[in-house]
Amino acid sequence: MPDSMAVGEAKAKNRRGVRAWLNPYHYNIERWAYFFQRVTGVAILAYVLGHLGDTSFFVGGPTGTGPNPSAWSFIGSIFENSFGHLILILVVLVLFFHGVNGVRLILAEFGVILHKPSAIEYPYRPRGLGHGQRALIYVGIAIAVVAAVWAFLVLFEGMG
């Protein structure tokens, strides 16, 4: 019985689920990238579902039958304001990070940007995580910030 309890406790410890994402203890930049890839992915999906709903008002919404300027004007009056534009800028920010970091993950998955395996030596740094793939995380952050600035200029300054 005590053995089975110990096994149960060990399983529970290993099954922390989403809570484990929120414990930043000993996180390196790759672990943070893992965390943000999932958070931004869920956030983008939530936005896409909302966007699916608001674009449906182009044809009158859920009960519409065809192109409807008054329904489109109605939905625009709700979302086309400073708060709505701020949300769009945040969406652009996380979208570009998710995209660039996602490309990094695909390249790593296929071994393109990983170092060759070597003997494990003190201080046990993860050598497989080469500089190229780590640099891509920072590139992703930089591109996301530039894209967010571009979105700000388009939405608030009328650029484009």
Add this chain to the structure above:
Amino acid sequence: MKESRLMLIQYATAVVAVALVSVHLIMQGVIYPYTTAISFSNILSIYNNGFYAVFLEALLVVVLVHGFNGVRIILHEIRQTRAWGTWVDAGTVVAIVVTVGYGTRTVILAVFGGSPA
């Protein structure tokens, strides 16, 4: 379907989504000013162009498959029991079918729904 194949689908949809979303954003803020891009007349002309209507449908399918498959992967990471996996997989398929169906309805009505009301 094998998990390895589903992961390849995730990567393939990711690459295609990067390309399609880039074009979508360029159309919204570079080719046209934003206020012009979201005007009713401009969107109607986009839907009436067969190429762009197909483009938007492809964007819809690729992004939703990638998004819901991504959530499925997260949920499989959180818990690994047979029943949980079955429900998550079934729920993912239902979510994709429903949302793609709703989005496709918008595209079809915009293209074939006749003149503006």
